[in-house]
Amino acid sequence: MAIPDLTHPGAVKYAVLVDVGYLYAAAGEVLLGAKERREYRVAADELIKTLQRHAEERLPGELLRVYWYDAARDRVPTVDQRVIAALPMVKVRLGNLNARGQQKGVDAQIRTDLEALARHRAVTDAVLVAGDEDMVPAVEAAQAYGVRVHLWGVEPPYGTNQAERLVWESDTVEVLSAEFIRPYFSRAAVIPAPPQAPSPAQVFAGRTATKPVVRPPQTGVTKLGPSRPRVEEVGEHVAQKWILTRGRDNIRDLLPGPILPTVIDTELLIEAEKELGHSLRPYPEARVWLRDGFWARVYREFDIGVGISSK
Template structure:
């Protein structure tokens, strides 16, 4: 009895980003480019549908984060339909730990339980070989996808041998989703918490981050606080996020001033907690919170507010 054809897409994000950055921007360093991940994931879904049919189980997005605390971009990805975010740990050297094991575990489990007939694997590490062989032993066809290397190869030869089919993502396919940021490296933890700049800027433009300002006192009763107090709350929330999430993650929001929806909601919730009132009926107050947030972020990175740009509504 033949099972209806159903596929999944498993993506080693470290490989995909590094190989694509090398191909279209000349650097595998993730801190030197920004990835528009949501449309990239949708593009991979559509490509898989063209090659394998419309019945997609889900996309597994295997990435890493320090202490497995998701970054802003990863939190947005986790909200996507038919996408399962899997996080390994990112050590102090920027190396992924535990990601390969998660990929192997998920692929083998899906194959063993006959949840899929086909698996697209976007990866290059030979450590994936045992997972491919295990999945195939359960009758699953494994389709290895890689990114076109600018020279040589960026996938283990044995992976190419053992996979049922091999497909290459060329530069035209991945280029629309990768943009150079101008950053030259990922900041160290010491730089993140000392306020030293992590983006290459002329010395004249670099400003040292001020000491965290105390939270403004909460108003008594439901009355709306003054504009300056609400702006202060926006700055205070930004300062807390910088310390908790690191300058590199907050830098992913630049140049602003529009925030991803999920992050904007978090900002307003945090501001309401600090103010002790709901801002749902106060549109201007919500704009003031965002104004304070961006004022603090721009100051952290030694930037001036872009001229002619309105706040997020």
């Protein structure tokens, strides 16, 4: 197979394969001294766009897609993973996350995809963001089919965070500086300890002191829609189901709220409409009530003070 001429962009077609476990761990360590993912937040969508632009500068050709390899408990995607999966030109691949927080099956997925892309000549070049020596056989297999492999790593705080043999076998090697990735990582906000439960006297005293909320008359369209108590009930029910099926850790990623990522907000709407048996889209107030019910259940789950509304 002839080696493509990089001076002609049309001759180059590439994919970007990202081992998220390596990328996040290496970045968390050099930027924040963090050892666990829950210690920091990542603006993954912006980070992916930046990686795409960086690859375009290095490989002036056609991007096939970005492969985003991560892990989740029982392979149930987290909130962040669902948002990433909705991005254009991005394919999320999930391995399993065991009880000790260890990723299982991720390396195998990367190796399988890299070899398949090369064997079917789907790409001429592959950008690999990884550090594990287990990637070496896949790199060698891809190169045997004529694909160039460009290894990217994250600047380590000291020494190296990539296997020496993986560095040797790659066609080019680049280290992404701490400053390059810094804008996308921030320390996670600490959720305050739950306040002590108020006494009945305090609860009723607070209610007495609170002025009643005077709401404007509802329009005729809203009157034809579902009732507020019913919609809030459905919102709480969806939240309860998600806590049970997706896990408390995944729902915790939504905090502190009350704004939901667009993808998650759409999922909430769809599930609520299924339960109600009709659409809520003509009723803007009903969507607000739905979010109120959802957050009421989530805040109770994590013992966060009441009174927070999405309005």
